Amino acid sequence: VTSSDLPPLPRLASRRSRDRRRAPRERALSREAIAKAALEIVDREGLDAMTMRSVAQALGTGAASLYAHVTSKEELLELVIDGVIGEVPTPDQPDPDRWQEQLKEVARSIRAVFSRHRDLARASFARIPLGENALRGSELMISIMRAGGLPDQVIAYACDMLPLYVMAVCYEESLYSTETNSPADLADFVAEMRTYFASLPPNRFPNLVSLAGPLTAGSEGDERFEFGLEVLVRGLAAMPG
Amino acid sequence: VTSSDLPPLPRLASRRSRDRRRAPRERALSREAIAKAALEIVDREGLDAMTMRSVAQALGTGAASLYAHVTSKEELLELVIDGVIGEVPTPDQPDPDRWQEQLKEVARSIRAVFSRHRDLARASFARIPLGENALRGSELMISIMRAGGLPDQVIAYACDMLPLYVMAVCYEESLYSTETNSPADLADFVAEMRTYFASLPPNRFPNLVSLAGPLTAGSEGDERFEFGLEVLVRGLAAMPG
DNA sequence: ACCTGAACACCGTTCAAGT
């Protein structure tokens, strides 16, 4: 899935870290090993548990040693996230007649991948994704929309907006599964919300009261996410050049 | 703008804090005073500078004293955010013929308000907004969409999706203005991005290279945000019941 | 050239003790 045999991409100047890493010794640390250890902690204990100290400990060193390979926790997170984006499968060739379905498919893949990595989605926010794999993802989405014949500027904005939506949903969903431990807990929580909306003073919140049901629907499966995808795709299709 | 003269709403059971606060003494602390001090710090120095310690210091006490009025930093943040949502102006009566424009107007107001509070938008994420003012905001959006004749379930999902988009954009924009200090800096950054995309290997990233211009357009003003609003509103209008 | 112990300057939260 990764493209590690290709020549490395240049780095955006303002993102470039002081190039401190060297040819690694026998069993020395490396950016890859550090990122791998970090992701394992995220998967096991969540994003907050991933500290420079905990990552270092997993590798049998102290936190200070990581700074020889990574300039900051921020940069490490970027590495981890780009690696995860690399898990997103690349689908078939762009098909002009199926751009909407293909775009939705990519979005579904991203959601599926991040749902396997706890609340990592939170860290992905508002980070302009410039890693190798993120660029490939953008390239892919653009190619699908271009095949679909969308105007360039629509494609460009959509390239921002679509991941924004997907990541926001992933983060939201990761919170639910953090706060509630079992599917039954989630159902309880949703039920509590519905009852709460229904019990609000009807003179001040008539609409919240009467929509208590729909407002709390679709939190359990894919409906909510699919609704958003449909809105986005239909909206994009309706945008003038 | 606030509705402090109305009877207090019940609190969702799982959100209820141990009711530790009492009738405040002469110049004692209060939830309101604490939230006000916290927001002032956010406005002056950003979200990260808002710590329990810094808020307490601004009030002339120690951090521990805040815990008599607020159960956690999390709860304090909720208080601050709901207060800021209260700054969003409530527009005219819902007009069936203008629901799209009215919905966009609400979204613009929310963006305008949060853009005055640094990166506070970040803290608003994936927090189901259940404060007094947030509920009023939801009630308002629902009333506009109901006047527009949208199906109930579409309205309910949209109630989630619209703020999600607006807040995500607010957060993204707050990052730009944190990393870049002047408009000129922002322009430089955007230019750097454009050059970067244009300089990628064209055999691997043909679309990113050729769309370098559009991809980095509209980051300075409202176009990007307005594009998203338009997509959402058109998409919502196109959803079947 | 790389790695590290110890330190610096912080966090959120708790709790015994005060008034």
Add this chain to the structure above:
DNA sequence: ACCTGAACACCGTTCAAGT
């Protein structure tokens, strides 16, 4: 009833000193 000093168990990052 309310407030607080001090402590607990942490953070990210730096840096002099080691090998």
